[in-house]
Amino acid sequence: MDIIKVENVDFSYVSQNDNGKQISNKVLKNINIDIPEGQFLAVLGHNGCGKSTMAKLFNGLLIPQSGKVFVDGIDTADENRIFDVRQTVGMVFQNPDNQIVATIVEEDVAFALENLGVLPNEIRKRVDESLKTVGMYEYRDHAPHKLSGGQKQRVAIAGVLAMRPKCLVLDEPTAMLDPKGRKEIIKTIKMLNKDFGTTVILITHYMEEAAQADRVVVMEQGEVVLDNIPERIFSQVEFMKKIGLDVPQTIELFYELNKNGFSLNLEILDIEEQAEQLADAIKGGNYGISN
Template structure:
């Protein structure tokens, strides 16, 4: 469908366990469509398959069976490789692994230069991308002197300079302190709302998922819950069973309900909780 950025049909990925001479299923018959302009969050504990799924969308991996289409391009077709990676950029967990130059603006220019983009156009893209992530005033700085959150914003600018339509953030906030995490989430939301970019955020932090359009919860290579944050986080027991938390306020609502207090179960934020408690008779 034209409106879909990503279409996964019966996607299975097996990797060989050489020690035991067996195959382990990392993705088990995944079927999802991700709409253009959607903000999708993928949750799951380590080994659930979420990073493997991310790498399939960027064609770093191709399915053992089934198909992944990115804006109509089949990722299993080698001749589509660069087009797929142009459409779906990726920002990884450790920004140090993505920074290649000694000056911020040179780092951001690296991708478009490799694509053979005209130098004038590169200049424009670099400036625009750095402004978009709030790092333009640091363009002459050395990346290794920046904070973790700033480095990650430079890495995002480097991805933006390639002009992707979709960005996959593979646990891009995992190595950051709380203020660095907030910076990145603010940037991600801005790209989604104001640049109309499709965002796929893979995270361990439940609070980062509250503003998503849709959440997928993965376990053992399967999608086990899917829906809006309110629908997904209501499933407190299922989430706990697979070793995941829920946002603090949802947890509190769950505990209060368990204690016999009549309170909504789909509360996500402090404001909602305060409002709900004030209405209790």
């Protein structure tokens, strides 16, 4: 079943200019996406392509001007069920500092459940469970500002997990982290997807992160331009470069080699397999340097 269904969605930000005239800025044009339960989806696109706006449609933070968004069968425009929508689709943002509310880790993780009026015993149970899931249980009585970036972001994820969402939307969760923190977060996300069957929508700038997804959606100027498995996306090196995006470095290397006569398969993303392929090509004497 599709956990999120986006049907013919248009979205514009409306603002007023200096003369008091309304200007509308269309950021999403005729978006159609179905996301099946349990999928790990990565969304790529450079700044201003509308990917963050799209993320905000997924849990009813924004309501489209035309078209519909369904979360687990619920229309996000239905105000009476907005809390059901937000419980189903949890959202994690870029800056961990700006999404932690309380001064103690466990209090922050409990925040969503307190809002939902869950009973104290159940809150305690779920808070412990979420903190253990992201590996932050030992830090439950720490002050958030004393944690590292990766740890803070894991607390933020735990705060959302406590609602037991079926789907997790992460809007560039690693953008402000160091490489170590980035690794921690990606490991956590993949674990949630594999072991708990949580649907994951990861908006990112890092091609290496997107390469690990089941499916990649590429956005450009408010439209979905590519939607496929990562192998098929990153093999289109020229197209990706044309719209200002990168491909994983190994693919870039293979692409450059192919330009010089190699015939390497660009549709493999596993580093081990890539290495074998390259080794075979070199062993075969096919250096392919034509000039």
